[in-house]
Amino acid sequence: MYFTDRGIEELASRRGDEEVTFEWLAERLREFVDLNPDFEIPVERLATWLARLDDEDED
Numbered sequence: 001m002y003f004t005d006r007g008i009e010e011l012a013s014r015r016g017d018e019e020v021t022f023e024w025l026a027e028r029l030r031e032f033v034d035l036n037p038d039f040e041i042p043v044e045r046l047a048t049w050l051a052r053l054d055d056e057d058e059d
Helices: 003-015 022-035 037-051
Strands: none
Touching: 022 037
């Protein structure tokens, strides 16, 4: 188990029944980066990955 799995598991157990919009998620990610600027690059990568999930492989 990766260290991050604990946070993901906590998120799923605490908020797994909630429904959110991507606009809400985007706002939370912006707030997180404002409070934790060292995480700007990983959050950017996550957001880009989520945005492109349905894109066909470009290889």
